Amino acid sequence: MSHTVLEIDLNALAHNYNYLRSKLRPGVKMLAVVKAYAYGSESVAVAKKLEELGVDYFAVAYASEGIRLREAGIETPILVLHPQIESFASIIEHCLEPSMYSFRVLKAFIELAEAQNLKGYPVHIKFNTGLNRLGFKDVNEAEILQYLKETEAIKVKSLFSHLVASEDLNEKRFTLQQIEDFKSHATHMTQGLGYKPWLHQSNTSAIINYPDAQFDMVRSGIGLYGYGNTPEEDLQLKPVATLKTIISQIHEIAVGETVGYNRAHTAARKERTATLPLGHADGISRAYGKGRGYVMINGKKAPIIGNVCMDMIMVNVTKIDCEEGDEVLIFGKGASAVALSARIKSIPYELITAVSQRVARKIVDQPTKES
Numbered sequence: 001m002s003h004t005v006l007e008i009d010l011n012a013l014a015h016n017y018n019y020l021r022s023k024l025r026p027g028v029k030m031l032a033v034v035k036a037y038a039y040g041s042e043s044v045a046v047a048k049k050l051e052e053l054g055v056d057y058f059a060v061a062y063a064s065e066g067i068r069l070r071e072a073g074i075e076t077p078i079l080v081l082h083p084q085i086e087s088f089a090s091i092i093e094h095c096l097e098p099s100m101y102s103f104r105v106l107k108a109f110i111e112l113a114e115a116q117n118l119k120g121y122p123v124h125i126k127f128n129t130g131l132n133r134l135g136f137k138d139v140n141e142a143e144i145l146q147y148l149k150e151t152e153a154i155k156v157k158s159l160f161s162h163l164v165a166s167e168d169l170n171e172k173r174f175t176l177q178q179i180e181d182f183k184s185h186a187t188h189m190t191q192g193l194g195y196k197p198w199l200h201q202s203n204t205s206a207i208i209n210y211p212d213a214q215f216d217m218v219r220s221g222i223g224l225y226g227y228g229n230t231p232e233e234d235l236q237l238k239p240v241a242t243l244k245t246i247i248s249q250i251h252e253i254a255v256g257e258t259v260g261y262n263r264a265h266t267a268a269r270k271e272r273t274a275t276l277p278l279g280h281a282d283g284i285s286r287a288y289g290k291g292r293g294y295v296m297i298n299g300k301k302a303p304i305i306g307n308v309c310m311d312m313i314m315v316n317v318t319k320i321d322c323e324e325g326d327e328v329l330i331f332g333k334g335a336s337a338v339a340l341s342a343r344i345k346s347i348p349y350e351l352i353t354a355v356s357q358r359v360a361r362k363i364v365d366q367p368t369k370e371s
């Protein structure tokens with residue numbers, strides 16, 4: 001086993017959860033998005049902690065992610081955002097709640113629910129209000145309502161939509177239009193159904209930027225993991241996942257020698273390099289190579305030199321007081337994922353979800369002095 005580890009701080013998670021909750025209007029429920037291994041961390045540990053904290057709902061992208069949570073004993077309702085028809089049987093078997101995003105999936109789900117003699121199985125109807133990714137778009141709600149009225153097998157637990165640019169205030173007009181469109185869908189559907197499904201449209205940045213659009217529930221992902229899409233919000237939140245490793249070996253490189261595959265780095269002066277036990281197979285994109293990315297060693301930035309290898313990277317430590325075995329931070333507490341991902345024009349969402357399953361997860365759930 002290499003010494004590369006992703007530390008998951010559940011106290012930071014609790015802090016972020018409580019902070020985001022404090023931004024909600026009275027009575028608004030909180031759905032925690034735990035797709036993609038809880039944004040690259042560890043979905044079971046994260047979901048268990050959030051359940052303990054009183055979260056109202058979970059969402060995952062695919063059925064398999066929800067099944068994993070159920071098998072670990074999670075009992076809170078789980079919305080599956082992007083189910084495939086092939087997974088409907090196992091969705092029902094594991095009490096997961098599918099998003100209905102098209103007539104094709106709605107018809108298929110009703111057919112299966114009726115075949116199994118289900119009554120009032122909870123589903124969620126998704127409207128596309130501008131993202132053009134998933135959801136009913138430009139439809140006559142009467143057509144959806146027709147299917148719902150002709151069956152007792154399913155019941156609409158919620159109506160929802162997703163915002164395109166809630167973090168970008170230059171897109172405020174577009175966002176406000178999305179909110180209006182969602183309200184209009186919701187009004188027509190609620191009238192036609194004769195009962196009131198919950199409404200939800202806000203992701204993390206919308207919780208902060210559009211408090212009037214919190215409706216009955218909000219869906220937070222990135223904020224729970226410690227990132228708020230602005231420097232101000234980042235200050236309020238604490239990174240949950242910290243990727244760390246150690247220095248495996250230190251080399252002295254003479255002028256003119258090269259480092260790494262394809263001789264991508266040539267020492268212009270005498271250099272000292274450190275080899276670290278993580279590479280692109282662990283989630284460090286090749287794009288971070290050739291000086292674009294860096295790691296933190298003893299509080300200083302050590303640039304990645306040459307090409308990122310599958311299992312290793314080499315960093316320049318010429319000006320850093322360090323030795324073999326010293327701790328190295330890649331992102332998280334003490335090493336900003338925002339700043340690092342920006343070096344390759346990426347975002348924390350991509351950097352933190354990229355940590356591969358080879359990297360050991362270490363759960364930390366003890367209150368620390370700072371937190």
Ligand SMILES: *Cc1c(COP(=O)(O)O)cnc(C)c1O
Nearest residue numbers: 033162203204219220221222223
């Ligand atoms: C991923 C996702 C979210 C969470 O968004 P954040 O910006 O991480 O808070 C919310 N809703 C849907 C539909 C999503 O796919």
